[in-house]
Amino acid sequence: MNGLSQPQWGPELVLWCADIGLVVVIAGMVLCVGRILRGPHVADRALAADTLSVHLVGLVTLFSLRARSALLFDGVMILALLGFTGTVAAAMYIARPHLLRGRTPTENKIPPAENNS
Amino acid sequence: MMVTLISLATVATMILGLGFLFIGALGLWRLPDLYNRMHAASKCMTLGVSGLLLATVIHLSSSHLRPQPLEEAPAAAEEEVAYAGTTPMAAVVTKGILLILFQFVAAPVGAHLLARAAYLDGVKMCEGTISDELAEDAPGQDAPPRDAPGQDAPQ
Numbered sequence: 001m002n003g004l005s006q007p008q009w010g011p012e013l014v015l016w017c018a019d020i021g022l023v024v025v026i027a028g029m030v031l032c033v034g035r036i037l038r039g040p041h042v043a044d045r046a047l048a049a050d051t052l053s054v055h056l057v058g059l060v061t062l063f064s065l066r067a068r069s070a071l072l073f074d075g076v077m078i079l080a081l082l083g084f085t086g087t088v089a090a091a092m093y094i095a096r097p098h099l100l101r102g103r104t105p106t107e108n109k110i111p112p113a114e115n116n117s
Numbered sequence: 118m119m120v121t122l123i124s125l126a127t128v129a130t131m132i133l134g135l136g137f138l139f140i141g142a143l144g145l146w147r148l149p150d151l152y153n154r155m156h157a158a159s160k161c162m163t164l165g166v167s168g169l170l171l172a173t174v175i176h177l178s179s180s181h182l183r184p185q186p187l188e189e190a191p192a193a194a195e196e197e198v199a200y201a202g203t204t205p206m207a208a209v210v211t212k213g214i215l216l217i218l219f220q221f222v223a224a225p226v227g228a229h230l231l232a233r234a235a236y237l238d239g240v241k242m243c244e245g246t247i248s249d250e251l252a253e254d255a256p257g258q259d260a261p262p263r264d265a266p267g268q269d270a271p272q
Contacts, residue, residue: 008120008121008183009121010120010121010122010123010124010125011120011124011183013124013125013128014124014127014128014131014176017128017131017132018131020135021131021135021169024135024138024139025135025138025139027139027142028138028139028141028142028143029142031142031143031145031146032142032145034146035145035146035154041151041235041238041240042238043151043231043234043235043238043240044151044154046231047145047151047154047155047158047228047231048145050158050162050227050231051141051142051145051158051162054138054162054165054166054220054224055138055142057166057216058134058138058165058166058169061166061169061170061173062131062169062173064173064177065172065173065176065177068177068180070177070208070209070212073208073209073212073213073216074212076170076212076216077212077215077216077219080216080219080220080223081219084219084223084226084227087227087230087231088226088227088230090231090234091227091230091231091233091234092230092234094231094234094235094237094238095230095233095234095237095238098237098238099237
């Protein structure tokens, strides 16, 4: 456990892997932003925003590992809560006219969504 | 030896989480349908973030085993000095486990709400969809207009 006389390649591997992981998470965030820009329906954009917030949680987690500080975990908790709240708010926003005015989209005046297949 | 084993466990968990995260993002970009994308995103996001959180918890809670850099811990450091700038181990483990539990609860709930809202809003399914059990259970109740030629003209 002294570790001072032996070569310690384990922590170096962890830090190197965390660097690679930051790049991977940022690549995933780029994909999420692309889906936000491209998504044909509001629900696609809301789902991509939720995924983006989850990626942000992973990014801050990796950064707290990289910085060897657990203080960022409070920020991670706040980010997770806000992401979930945003998803619920977006779902309520999408579903509210149908819940208010009748069940089927054909009965009310709201045009159905565009085909996104 | 102990440090190496803990580091290997950290790296394995981190690679697992990163793989799940990137596969989820890739599915979010590539899959043809909102429901398919939701299927990819919610599951992969839960497991990916859980992997990353577990890796960070393992790494941070074992930081007293590793030799600290000289500018962070002097040679004659006490235990409190070695923890300077970090929170103690119990707080890290508790927050990590709470975050993983919250992810496992929140991701299915959010995905379910969003899928229900999208279904009510009439998001179409892709070509290869073979079953729509919500429409079979209650015909005419919640069904979005499917395969109706005049319905999907944007207004």
